[in-house]
Amino acid sequence: xxxxxxxxxxxxxxxxxxxxxxxxxxxxxxxxxxxxxxxxxxxxxxxxxxxxxxxxxxxxxxxxxxxxxxxxxxxxxxxxxxxxxxxxxxxxxxxxxxxxxxxxxxxxxxxxxxxxxxxxxxxxxxxxxxxxxxxxxxxxxxxxxxxxxxxxxxxxxxxxxxxxxxxxxxxxxxxxxxxxxxxxxxxxxxxxxxxxxxxxxxxxxxxxxxxxxxxxxxxxxxxxxxxxxxxxxxxxxxxxxxxxxxxxxxxxxxxxxxxxxxxxxxxxxxxxxxxxxxxxxxxxxxxxxxxxxxxxxxxxxxxxxxxxxxxxxxxxxxxxxxxxxxxxxxxxxxxxxxxxxxxxxxxxxxxxxxxxxxxxxxxxxxxxxxxxxxxxxxxxxxxxxxxxxxxxxxxxxxxxxxxxxxxxxxxxxxxxxxxxxxxxxxxxxxxxxxxxxxxxxxxxxx
Ligand code: ADP
Ligand code: ASP
Ligand code: MG
Numbered sequence: 001x002x003x004x005x006x007x008x009x010x011x012x013x014x015x016x017x018x019x020x021x022x023x024x025x026x027x028x029x030x031x032x033x034x035x036x037x038x039x040x041x042x043x044x045x046x047x048x049x050x051x052x053x054x055x056x057x058x059x060x061x062x063x064x065x066x067x068x069x070x071x072x073x074x075x076x077x078x079x080x081x082x083x084x085x086x087x088x089x090x091x092x093x094x095x096x097x098x099x100x101x102x103x104x105x106x107x108x109x110x111x112x113x114x115x116x117x118x119x120x121x122x123x124x125x126x127x128x129x130x131x132x133x134x135x136x137x138x139x140x141x142x143x144x145x146x147x148x149x150x151x152x153x154x155x156x157x158x159x160x161x162x163x164x165x166x167x168x169x170x171x172x173x174x175x176x177x178x179x180x181x182x183x184x185x186x187x188x189x190x191x192x193x194x195x196x197x198x199x200x201x202x203x204x205x206x207x208x209x210x211x212x213x214x215x216x217x218x219x220x221x222x223x224x225x226x227x228x229x230x231x232x233x234x235x236x237x238x239x240x241x242x243x244x245x246x247x248x249x250x251x252x253x254x255x256x257x258x259x260x261x262x263x264x265x266x267x268x269x270x271x272x273x274x275x276x277x278x279x280x281x282x283x284x285x286x287x288x289x290x291x292x293x294x295x296x297x298x299x300x301x302x303x304x305x306x307x308x309x310x311x312x313x314x315x316x317x318x319x320x321x322x323x324x325x326x327x328x329x330x331x332x333x334x335x336x337x338x339x340x341x342x343x344x345x346x347x348x349x350x351x352x353x354x355x356x357x358x359x360x361x362x363x364x365x366x367x368x369x370x371x372x373x374x375x376x377x378x379x380x381x382x383x384x385x386x387x388x389x390x391x392x393x394x395x396x397x398x399x400x401x402x403x404x405x406x407x408x409x410x411x412x413x414x415x416x417x418x419x420x421x422x423x424x425x426x427x428x429x430x431x432x433x434x435x436x437x438x439x440x441x442x443x444x445x446x
Contacts, residue, residue: 009038009204011173011195014045014053015212016269017123020088022047025269027131029210036208037168038198041127042191043119044081054081054119055174055188062115065106075103082122093129095122114183117175120191124172134169136162142176142197144184150176152197152256159201171198192250196264200256207257207264209249214268215277216241216248219294223429224436228443230293232278237292237382238264240418244380246295254279288385289445290392294435296379298425300332301350302409303343305361306369311338319364327357332378333411333420344409344422347374376408377428379421381435387416396421399438400431 012026030036043054057078064071079099086093102110102118121137128135141159145151155176163169173191178184186193192209199207216238217227233241235258242251248266257264264279310316317334320341324331333344350357354372361370386392393412396419400407409422423431439445 006035007038007202007204008033008036008206008208009040009195009199009202010036010208010210011040011191012042012269013191013209013211014042014055015047016045016210017041017043017127018045018047019049020085022269023085023089023127023130025272026127026210029269029272030131035205038163038202038204039127039131039133039168039170040173040191040195040198041120041123041170042173043123044085049084050077050081052077054078054123055116057081058115058119059112061106062110062112065115066109071106072103075099075106082126085126089126089130091126091130093126095125098122098125111182113175113185117172117183117185120172120174124170128170131170134166136166136169136171138172138175138194139177139181139183141171141201142194144176144178146179148178148184150186155197156201159198160203163198163202186250186252189247189250190252192253193256196253196256199262200260203260204262207262208267209253209264210267210269211248212268212270213248213266214271214274215266216246216279216293218292218440219432219436220246223432227436228440228445230277231275232280233292234384235279235281236417237384238279240380240382241293241295244295244378244382244420245297246293249279288388289383290385290389291381291383291439291445292385293382294379294432295382296377296428296432298375298377298428299347300344300376300378300422301347301372301374302376302422303345303350303357303361304369304371304373305341305343305365305367306339307365307367308339310341310367316365317341320361323357323360323364326360327353329357333409335409335411342409344376344378373408375425376422377425377431378409379423379428379431379435381419381421382417384417386419393419395438396435399434403427403430403434405431405434 016022016026030039045053061071061074082095141162143151143154173194175183175185216230219227235254239251239254242249265276267276268274329349331343331345335342381396405423405427407421411420
Protein backbone atom coordinates (compact mmCIF):
# COMPACT_ATOMS: atom_id res chain seq x y z
CA UNK A 1 0.00 0.00 0.00
CA UNK A 2 1.26 3.51 -0.84
CA UNK A 3 2.19 5.92 1.97
CA UNK A 4 -0.71 7.64 3.76
CA UNK A 5 0.78 11.07 3.28
CA UNK A 6 -0.98 14.17 1.98
CA UNK A 7 -3.45 13.23 -0.77
CA UNK A 8 -5.10 15.49 -3.32
CA UNK A 9 -7.92 14.43 -5.62
CA UNK A 10 -8.04 16.58 -8.72
CA UNK A 11 -10.98 16.87 -11.08
CA UNK A 12 -10.62 18.54 -14.47
CA UNK A 13 -13.74 19.85 -16.20
CA UNK A 14 -14.56 19.57 -19.88
CA UNK A 15 -13.14 22.96 -20.76
CA UNK A 16 -9.87 21.98 -19.05
CA UNK A 17 -9.53 18.85 -21.22
CA UNK A 18 -11.13 20.07 -24.42
CA UNK A 19 -8.06 19.82 -26.66
CA UNK A 20 -4.37 18.90 -26.66
CA UNK A 21 -3.31 22.36 -25.49
CA UNK A 22 -5.51 22.08 -22.39
CA UNK A 23 -4.48 18.46 -21.80
CA UNK A 24 -0.86 19.66 -21.56
CA UNK A 25 -1.79 22.31 -19.01
CA UNK A 26 -3.74 19.76 -16.96
CA UNK A 27 -0.88 17.24 -17.12
CA UNK A 28 1.61 19.91 -15.97
CA UNK A 29 -0.62 20.71 -13.01
CA UNK A 30 -1.00 17.03 -12.05
CA UNK A 31 2.65 16.09 -12.47
CA UNK A 32 4.01 19.21 -10.74
CA UNK A 33 2.71 17.89 -7.41
CA UNK A 34 3.15 14.21 -6.47
CA UNK A 35 0.35 14.47 -3.91
CA UNK A 36 -2.10 14.87 -6.81
CA UNK A 37 -2.53 11.10 -6.87
CA UNK A 38 -6.10 10.66 -8.06
CA UNK A 39 -7.44 12.36 -11.16
CA UNK A 40 -11.06 12.57 -12.32
CA UNK A 41 -11.50 13.82 -15.90
CA UNK A 42 -14.65 15.05 -17.66
CA UNK A 43 -15.32 14.48 -21.34
CA UNK A 44 -13.84 17.09 -23.71
CA UNK A 45 -15.90 20.28 -23.61
CA UNK A 46 -16.15 23.05 -26.18
CA UNK A 47 -12.81 24.05 -27.72
CA UNK A 48 -11.50 26.59 -30.23
CA UNK A 49 -11.82 24.11 -33.11
CA UNK A 50 -15.24 22.71 -32.19
CA UNK A 51 -18.05 24.45 -30.36
CA UNK A 52 -19.66 21.20 -29.25
CA UNK A 53 -19.29 19.24 -26.02
CA UNK A 54 -18.45 15.59 -26.65
CA UNK A 55 -21.18 14.49 -24.18
CA UNK A 56 -23.81 16.41 -26.20
CA UNK A 57 -22.51 14.80 -29.39
CA UNK A 58 -22.72 11.31 -27.85
CA UNK A 59 -26.27 11.90 -26.62
CA UNK A 60 -27.25 13.03 -30.11
CA UNK A 61 -25.55 9.98 -31.61
CA UNK A 62 -27.58 7.71 -29.37
CA UNK A 63 -30.80 9.52 -30.39
CA UNK A 64 -29.97 9.10 -34.08
CA UNK A 65 -29.19 5.41 -33.60
CA UNK A 66 -32.47 4.90 -31.74
CA UNK A 67 -34.32 6.56 -34.65
CA UNK A 68 -32.41 4.33 -37.06
CA UNK A 69 -30.90 7.45 -38.61
CA UNK A 70 -27.29 7.70 -39.75
CA UNK A 71 -25.19 8.38 -36.65
CA UNK A 72 -21.87 7.42 -38.26
CA UNK A 73 -20.74 10.91 -39.41
CA UNK A 74 -21.32 12.25 -35.90
CA UNK A 75 -19.48 9.33 -34.31
CA UNK A 76 -16.63 10.02 -36.73
CA UNK A 77 -16.59 13.68 -35.55
CA UNK A 78 -16.34 12.46 -31.95
CA UNK A 79 -13.47 10.16 -32.83
CA UNK A 80 -11.78 13.07 -34.64
CA UNK A 81 -11.90 15.09 -31.39
CA UNK A 82 -10.00 12.36 -29.53
CA UNK A 83 -7.60 11.74 -32.41
CA UNK A 84 -6.76 15.46 -32.48
CA UNK A 85 -5.94 15.29 -28.76
CA UNK A 86 -3.85 12.11 -29.13
CA UNK A 87 -1.94 13.49 -32.14
CA UNK A 88 -1.54 16.94 -30.58
CA UNK A 89 0.07 15.28 -27.57
CA UNK A 90 2.38 13.25 -29.84
CA UNK A 91 1.16 9.98 -28.31
CA UNK A 92 1.46 6.56 -29.83
CA UNK A 93 -2.02 5.47 -28.86
CA UNK A 94 -5.19 4.47 -30.64
CA UNK A 95 -8.85 4.40 -29.64
CA UNK A 96 -9.88 2.52 -32.82
CA UNK A 97 -10.90 -0.64 -30.95
CA UNK A 98 -12.88 1.37 -28.38
CA UNK A 99 -14.80 3.20 -31.13
CA UNK A 100 -15.55 -0.09 -32.89
CA UNK A 101 -17.06 -1.35 -29.66
CA UNK A 102 -19.17 1.82 -29.20
CA UNK A 103 -20.31 1.56 -32.82
CA UNK A 104 -21.32 -2.08 -32.31
CA UNK A 105 -23.25 -1.14 -29.17
CA UNK A 106 -25.03 1.69 -31.00
CA UNK A 107 -26.06 -0.74 -33.75
CA UNK A 108 -27.44 -3.02 -31.06
CA UNK A 109 -29.52 -0.18 -29.56
CA UNK A 110 -27.22 0.89 -26.74
CA UNK A 111 -28.71 2.58 -23.67
CA UNK A 112 -28.36 6.36 -23.42
CA UNK A 113 -26.40 6.27 -20.13
CA UNK A 114 -23.81 3.92 -21.58
CA UNK A 115 -23.29 6.08 -24.68
CA UNK A 116 -23.24 9.37 -22.73
CA UNK A 117 -20.62 7.99 -20.33
CA UNK A 118 -18.16 7.13 -23.09
CA UNK A 119 -16.92 10.73 -23.24
CA UNK A 120 -15.39 10.47 -19.77
CA UNK A 121 -14.33 6.85 -20.26
CA UNK A 122 -12.32 7.63 -23.40
CA UNK A 123 -10.86 10.83 -21.99
CA UNK A 124 -9.81 8.87 -18.91
CA UNK A 125 -8.00 6.31 -21.06
CA UNK A 126 -6.15 9.01 -22.99
CA UNK A 127 -5.21 10.97 -19.87
CA UNK A 128 -4.05 7.87 -17.96
CA UNK A 129 -1.77 6.87 -20.84
CA UNK A 130 -0.47 10.40 -21.26
CA UNK A 131 0.55 10.93 -17.64
CA UNK A 132 1.41 7.30 -16.88
CA UNK A 133 -1.26 6.81 -14.20
CA UNK A 134 -3.26 3.64 -13.66
CA UNK A 135 -6.75 3.65 -15.30
CA UNK A 136 -9.59 2.53 -13.01
CA UNK A 137 -12.96 2.26 -14.71
CA UNK A 138 -15.59 4.07 -12.63
CA UNK A 139 -18.00 1.15 -13.24
CA UNK A 140 -15.76 -1.02 -11.01
CA UNK A 141 -15.85 1.27 -7.97
CA UNK A 142 -18.89 3.57 -8.19
CA UNK A 143 -22.22 1.88 -7.60
CA UNK A 144 -25.91 2.61 -7.82
CA UNK A 145 -28.52 0.49 -6.03
CA UNK A 146 -31.49 -1.38 -7.52
CA UNK A 147 -33.53 1.82 -6.98
CA UNK A 148 -31.00 3.57 -9.29
CA UNK A 149 -29.91 5.84 -6.45
CA UNK A 150 -26.22 6.28 -5.72
CA UNK A 151 -25.06 3.67 -3.19
CA UNK A 152 -22.66 5.67 -1.03
CA UNK A 153 -21.71 2.91 1.44
CA UNK A 154 -20.89 0.23 -1.09
CA UNK A 155 -19.03 2.71 -3.28
CA UNK A 156 -16.98 4.02 -0.42
CA UNK A 157 -15.96 0.53 0.61
CA UNK A 158 -14.91 -0.64 -2.85
CA UNK A 159 -13.41 2.62 -4.07
CA UNK A 160 -11.40 3.06 -0.91
CA UNK A 161 -9.95 -0.44 -1.01
CA UNK A 162 -9.15 -0.35 -4.71
CA UNK A 163 -7.71 3.15 -4.95
CA UNK A 164 -5.65 3.31 -1.78
CA UNK A 165 -3.52 0.37 -2.85
CA UNK A 166 -2.54 2.22 -6.03
CA UNK A 167 0.18 4.85 -6.21
CA UNK A 168 -2.02 6.91 -8.47
CA UNK A 169 -5.06 6.54 -10.71
CA UNK A 170 -7.32 8.17 -13.25
CA UNK A 171 -11.03 7.51 -12.60
CA UNK A 172 -13.36 8.82 -15.32
CA UNK A 173 -16.09 11.10 -14.01
CA UNK A 174 -19.88 11.15 -14.48
CA UNK A 175 -20.84 7.46 -14.21
CA UNK A 176 -20.89 4.22 -12.27
CA UNK A 177 -22.65 0.87 -12.51
CA UNK A 178 -26.03 -0.56 -11.55
CA UNK A 179 -26.20 -3.92 -9.74
CA UNK A 180 -26.76 -5.63 -13.13
CA UNK A 181 -23.52 -4.11 -14.42
CA UNK A 182 -25.20 -1.59 -16.75
CA UNK A 183 -23.76 1.89 -16.80
CA UNK A 184 -25.65 4.69 -15.03
CA UNK A 185 -24.65 8.34 -15.22
CA UNK A 186 -25.13 11.11 -12.70
CA UNK A 187 -27.05 14.17 -13.90
CA UNK A 188 -25.26 16.58 -16.25
CA UNK A 189 -22.11 18.12 -14.82
CA UNK A 190 -21.78 15.00 -12.64
CA UNK A 191 -18.00 14.57 -12.90
CA UNK A 192 -17.85 17.01 -9.98
CA UNK A 193 -19.78 14.42 -7.98
CA UNK A 194 -17.36 11.63 -8.95
CA UNK A 195 -14.47 13.82 -7.80
CA UNK A 196 -16.12 14.29 -4.43
CA UNK A 197 -16.85 10.55 -4.10
CA UNK A 198 -13.23 9.67 -4.89
CA UNK A 199 -12.01 12.34 -2.45
CA UNK A 200 -14.08 10.79 0.32
CA UNK A 201 -13.01 7.23 -0.57
CA UNK A 202 -9.28 8.00 -0.33
CA UNK A 203 -9.81 10.37 2.62
CA UNK A 204 -8.17 13.15 0.63
CA UNK A 205 -6.82 16.19 2.39
CA UNK A 206 -8.22 18.38 -0.35
CA UNK A 207 -10.43 18.06 -3.41
CA UNK A 208 -9.18 20.34 -6.17
CA UNK A 209 -11.74 21.11 -8.83
CA UNK A 210 -9.99 22.60 -11.89
CA UNK A 211 -12.14 24.61 -14.27
CA UNK A 212 -11.99 27.63 -16.58
CA UNK A 213 -12.55 30.39 -14.00
CA UNK A 214 -10.44 31.45 -11.02
CA UNK A 215 -12.83 30.03 -8.50
CA UNK A 216 -16.30 31.00 -7.52
CA UNK A 217 -17.23 34.54 -8.46
CA UNK A 218 -19.92 36.58 -6.77
CA UNK A 219 -22.12 36.29 -9.86
CA UNK A 220 -22.18 34.46 -13.15
CA UNK A 221 -19.49 36.21 -15.25
CA UNK A 222 -21.79 35.92 -18.27
CA UNK A 223 -24.21 38.32 -16.52
CA UNK A 224 -21.97 40.67 -14.54
CA UNK A 225 -18.72 41.82 -16.06
CA UNK A 226 -15.69 40.87 -13.99
CA UNK A 227 -17.46 39.97 -10.75
CA UNK A 228 -15.58 39.96 -7.46
CA UNK A 229 -14.01 36.57 -6.63
CA UNK A 230 -15.08 34.65 -3.52
CA UNK A 231 -12.01 33.49 -1.62
CA UNK A 232 -13.79 31.46 1.01
CA UNK A 233 -17.30 30.04 1.15
CA UNK A 234 -19.08 27.47 3.30
CA UNK A 235 -20.57 24.23 1.93
CA UNK A 236 -24.05 25.47 2.81
CA UNK A 237 -23.66 28.75 0.93
CA UNK A 238 -22.16 26.99 -2.04
CA UNK A 239 -24.99 24.49 -2.19
CA UNK A 240 -27.53 27.34 -2.20
CA UNK A 241 -25.66 29.10 -5.00
CA UNK A 242 -25.02 26.03 -7.12
CA UNK A 243 -28.58 24.80 -6.72
CA UNK A 244 -29.75 28.21 -7.87
CA UNK A 245 -27.71 28.21 -11.05
CA UNK A 246 -24.08 28.94 -10.24
CA UNK A 247 -23.04 26.00 -12.35
CA UNK A 248 -19.36 26.01 -11.43
CA UNK A 249 -19.84 22.97 -9.23
CA UNK A 250 -22.60 20.35 -9.32
CA UNK A 251 -24.77 20.91 -6.25
CA UNK A 252 -24.58 17.22 -5.21
CA UNK A 253 -20.79 17.28 -5.01
CA UNK A 254 -21.01 18.87 -1.60
CA UNK A 255 -22.41 15.84 0.30
CA UNK A 256 -19.55 13.32 0.11
CA UNK A 257 -16.85 15.81 1.01
CA UNK A 258 -18.87 17.64 3.65
CA UNK A 259 -19.43 14.31 5.37
CA UNK A 260 -15.70 13.75 5.56
CA UNK A 261 -14.80 17.41 6.21
CA UNK A 262 -12.66 17.63 3.06
CA UNK A 263 -12.25 21.18 1.73
CA UNK A 264 -12.87 21.83 -1.97
CA UNK A 265 -10.59 24.20 -3.82
CA UNK A 266 -11.91 25.57 -7.13
CA UNK A 267 -8.95 26.43 -9.38
CA UNK A 268 -8.32 27.75 -12.87
CA UNK A 269 -6.46 25.43 -15.27
CA UNK A 270 -5.49 28.48 -17.36
CA UNK A 271 -4.14 30.35 -14.33
CA UNK A 272 -2.77 27.76 -11.90
CA UNK A 273 -1.08 30.31 -9.64
CA UNK A 274 -4.43 31.83 -8.64
CA UNK A 275 -5.48 30.36 -5.26
CA UNK A 276 -9.13 30.22 -6.39
CA UNK A 277 -11.95 29.57 -3.92
CA UNK A 278 -11.80 27.43 -0.78
CA UNK A 279 -15.03 25.73 0.25
CA UNK A 280 -14.96 24.85 3.91
CA UNK A 281 -17.32 23.63 6.60
CA UNK A 282 -17.04 26.67 8.77
CA UNK A 283 -15.18 29.76 7.85
CA UNK A 284 -12.50 30.93 10.23
CA UNK A 285 -13.28 34.53 9.36
CA UNK A 286 -14.80 36.24 12.36
CA UNK A 287 -16.71 38.80 10.29
CA UNK A 288 -17.95 37.37 7.00
CA UNK A 289 -18.94 39.73 4.21
CA UNK A 290 -22.47 41.05 4.09
CA UNK A 291 -23.33 38.87 1.11
CA UNK A 292 -21.31 36.05 -0.43
CA UNK A 293 -22.86 35.55 -3.84
CA UNK A 294 -25.86 35.93 -6.13
CA UNK A 295 -27.22 33.25 -8.46
CA UNK A 296 -30.44 32.58 -10.26
CA UNK A 297 -32.39 30.43 -12.67
CA UNK A 298 -35.15 30.93 -15.19
CA UNK A 299 -37.98 28.54 -15.97
CA UNK A 300 -40.31 28.67 -12.97
CA UNK A 301 -44.09 29.04 -12.63
CA UNK A 302 -46.28 30.32 -9.80
CA UNK A 303 -49.48 28.49 -9.00
CA UNK A 304 -51.46 31.12 -7.12
CA UNK A 305 -54.49 30.31 -4.95
CA UNK A 306 -56.84 32.74 -3.21
CA UNK A 307 -59.61 31.87 -0.78
CA UNK A 308 -61.15 34.01 1.93
CA UNK A 309 -60.38 32.72 5.42
CA UNK A 310 -58.00 30.02 4.15
CA UNK A 311 -55.88 30.68 7.20
CA UNK A 312 -58.50 29.14 9.49
CA UNK A 313 -59.37 26.23 7.18
CA UNK A 314 -57.64 23.26 8.77
CA UNK A 315 -55.83 21.14 6.16
CA UNK A 316 -55.92 23.68 3.32
CA UNK A 317 -52.14 23.68 2.81
CA UNK A 318 -51.96 19.93 3.20
CA UNK A 319 -54.54 19.38 0.46
CA UNK A 320 -52.75 21.77 -1.89
CA UNK A 321 -49.49 19.92 -1.40
CA UNK A 322 -51.28 16.57 -1.74
CA UNK A 323 -52.32 17.60 -5.25
CA UNK A 324 -48.68 18.22 -6.16
CA UNK A 325 -47.62 15.00 -4.47
CA UNK A 326 -50.21 12.99 -6.39
CA UNK A 327 -48.79 14.38 -9.63
CA UNK A 328 -45.21 13.67 -8.50
CA UNK A 329 -44.27 17.37 -8.66
CA UNK A 330 -41.81 18.79 -6.13
CA UNK A 331 -42.10 22.46 -5.25
CA UNK A 332 -39.40 25.09 -4.74
CA UNK A 333 -41.07 27.69 -2.51
CA UNK A 334 -44.34 28.25 -0.75
CA UNK A 335 -44.93 31.92 -0.03
CA UNK A 336 -48.30 32.55 1.63
CA UNK A 337 -50.54 35.31 3.02
CA UNK A 338 -53.72 35.22 5.11
CA UNK A 339 -56.01 34.47 2.17
CA UNK A 340 -53.43 33.53 -0.46
CA UNK A 341 -50.96 30.77 -1.10
CA UNK A 342 -48.50 30.39 -3.96
CA UNK A 343 -46.58 27.32 -4.98
CA UNK A 344 -43.46 27.89 -7.04
CA UNK A 345 -42.52 24.99 -9.29
CA UNK A 346 -40.21 24.33 -12.19
CA UNK A 347 -42.24 24.97 -15.34
CA UNK A 348 -40.90 21.81 -16.98
CA UNK A 349 -42.56 19.71 -14.25
CA UNK A 350 -46.07 20.96 -15.00
CA UNK A 351 -45.69 21.41 -18.74
CA UNK A 352 -48.71 20.06 -20.66
CA UNK A 353 -50.37 19.20 -17.32
CA UNK A 354 -51.41 22.73 -16.27
CA UNK A 355 -55.12 22.14 -16.99
CA UNK A 356 -55.14 18.90 -15.04
CA UNK A 357 -53.33 20.51 -12.09
CA UNK A 358 -55.74 23.46 -11.98
CA UNK A 359 -58.85 21.29 -12.04
CA UNK A 360 -57.40 18.93 -9.43
CA UNK A 361 -56.62 21.84 -7.10
CA UNK A 362 -60.03 23.39 -7.73
CA UNK A 363 -61.66 20.11 -6.77
CA UNK A 364 -59.52 19.56 -3.69
CA UNK A 365 -59.60 23.02 -2.06
CA UNK A 366 -62.34 24.97 -3.91
CA UNK A 367 -60.41 28.25 -4.10
CA UNK A 368 -62.07 31.60 -4.94
CA UNK A 369 -59.40 32.19 -7.52
CA UNK A 370 -56.63 30.07 -9.01
CA UNK A 371 -54.09 30.86 -11.74
CA UNK A 372 -50.72 29.85 -13.12
CA UNK A 373 -48.17 32.46 -14.16
CA UNK A 374 -45.19 31.27 -16.14
CA UNK A 375 -41.89 32.92 -17.07
CA UNK A 376 -40.70 33.44 -13.53
CA UNK A 377 -37.00 33.69 -12.73
CA UNK A 378 -35.70 33.14 -9.21
CA UNK A 379 -32.70 34.97 -7.82
CA UNK A 380 -30.93 33.89 -4.62
CA UNK A 381 -28.89 36.40 -2.64
CA UNK A 382 -26.77 34.23 -0.35
CA UNK A 383 -24.52 35.03 2.59
CA UNK A 384 -23.77 33.65 6.04
CA UNK A 385 -22.96 37.25 7.05
CA UNK A 386 -26.46 38.54 6.29
CA UNK A 387 -27.67 37.70 9.78
CA UNK A 388 -25.27 40.34 11.20
CA UNK A 389 -26.43 43.20 8.98
CA UNK A 390 -29.94 44.58 9.53
CA UNK A 391 -31.56 46.06 6.43
CA UNK A 392 -29.98 43.70 3.89
CA UNK A 393 -33.34 42.62 2.50
CA UNK A 394 -34.54 46.20 2.06
CA UNK A 395 -31.33 47.05 0.18
CA UNK A 396 -31.97 44.11 -2.16
CA UNK A 397 -35.57 45.17 -2.82
CA UNK A 398 -34.73 48.88 -3.26
CA UNK A 399 -31.93 48.11 -5.71
CA UNK A 400 -34.30 46.06 -7.86
CA UNK A 401 -37.11 48.62 -7.56
CA UNK A 402 -34.77 51.44 -8.66
CA UNK A 403 -34.37 49.61 -11.99
CA UNK A 404 -38.16 49.69 -12.38
CA UNK A 405 -38.34 45.92 -11.98
CA UNK A 406 -41.41 44.42 -10.36
CA UNK A 407 -40.71 41.84 -7.65
CA UNK A 408 -43.24 39.03 -7.98
CA UNK A 409 -42.20 36.91 -5.02
CA UNK A 410 -40.05 37.14 -1.90
CA UNK A 411 -38.96 34.29 0.33
CA UNK A 412 -36.36 34.55 3.06
CA UNK A 413 -34.96 31.25 4.33
CA UNK A 414 -35.43 30.79 8.07
CA UNK A 415 -31.69 30.30 8.50
CA UNK A 416 -31.13 33.84 7.20
CA UNK A 417 -28.65 32.40 4.75
CA UNK A 418 -30.54 33.52 1.68
CA UNK A 419 -33.17 35.83 0.26
CA UNK A 420 -35.03 34.52 -2.76
CA UNK A 421 -36.68 36.94 -5.17
CA UNK A 422 -38.91 36.12 -8.11
CA UNK A 423 -38.94 38.43 -11.15
CA UNK A 424 -40.16 38.13 -14.73
CA UNK A 425 -37.66 36.22 -16.86
CA UNK A 426 -37.06 39.28 -19.04
CA UNK A 427 -35.86 41.19 -15.92
CA UNK A 428 -33.56 38.42 -14.70
CA UNK A 429 -30.15 39.73 -15.77
CA UNK A 430 -30.94 43.37 -14.91
CA UNK A 431 -32.11 42.38 -11.42
CA UNK A 432 -28.91 40.40 -10.74
CA UNK A 433 -26.79 43.34 -11.91
CA UNK A 434 -28.81 45.72 -9.72
CA UNK A 435 -28.25 43.63 -6.58
CA UNK A 436 -24.57 43.15 -7.37
CA UNK A 437 -24.01 46.87 -7.91
CA UNK A 438 -25.84 47.69 -4.70
CA UNK A 439 -23.45 45.62 -2.57
CA UNK A 440 -20.27 45.77 -4.60
CA UNK A 441 -18.84 49.09 -5.72
CA UNK A 442 -15.45 49.27 -7.44
CA UNK A 443 -14.77 45.68 -6.37
CA UNK A 444 -15.42 46.51 -2.67
CA UNK A 445 -18.30 45.16 -0.62
CA UNK A 446 -20.30 47.43 1.60
P1 ADP B 1 -16.25 22.58 -16.10
O1 ADP B 1 -16.25 22.30 -17.57
O2 ADP B 1 -14.86 22.81 -15.57
O3 ADP B 1 -17.01 21.57 -15.30
P2 ADP B 1 -18.46 24.43 -15.93
O4 ADP B 1 -18.75 25.01 -17.28
O5 ADP B 1 -19.32 23.34 -15.43
O6 ADP B 1 -16.93 23.98 -15.93
O7 ADP B 1 -18.41 25.60 -14.83
C1 ADP B 1 -17.62 26.75 -15.01
C2 ADP B 1 -18.46 27.88 -15.58
O8 ADP B 1 -19.47 28.25 -14.64
C3 ADP B 1 -17.71 29.16 -15.81
O9 ADP B 1 -17.08 29.15 -17.07
C4 ADP B 1 -18.79 30.24 -15.72
O10 ADP B 1 -19.24 30.62 -17.00
C5 ADP B 1 -19.96 29.56 -15.01
N1 ADP B 1 -20.42 30.26 -13.81
C6 ADP B 1 -21.73 30.47 -13.47
N2 ADP B 1 -21.82 31.10 -12.30
C7 ADP B 1 -20.56 31.33 -11.86
C8 ADP B 1 -20.00 31.94 -10.69
N3 ADP B 1 -20.76 32.44 -9.73
N4 ADP B 1 -18.66 31.96 -10.57
C9 ADP B 1 -17.86 31.44 -11.53
N5 ADP B 1 -18.32 30.84 -12.66
C10 ADP B 1 -19.67 30.79 -12.83
N1 ASP C 1 -19.56 15.38 -19.47
C1 ASP C 1 -20.71 15.46 -18.58
C2 ASP C 1 -21.57 16.65 -18.98
O1 ASP C 1 -21.29 17.31 -19.96
C3 ASP C 1 -20.32 15.50 -17.13
C4 ASP C 1 -19.41 16.64 -16.73
O2 ASP C 1 -18.82 17.31 -17.59
O3 ASP C 1 -19.24 16.85 -15.52
O4 ASP C 1 -22.55 16.89 -18.34
MG1 MG D 1 -19.00 21.39 -14.65
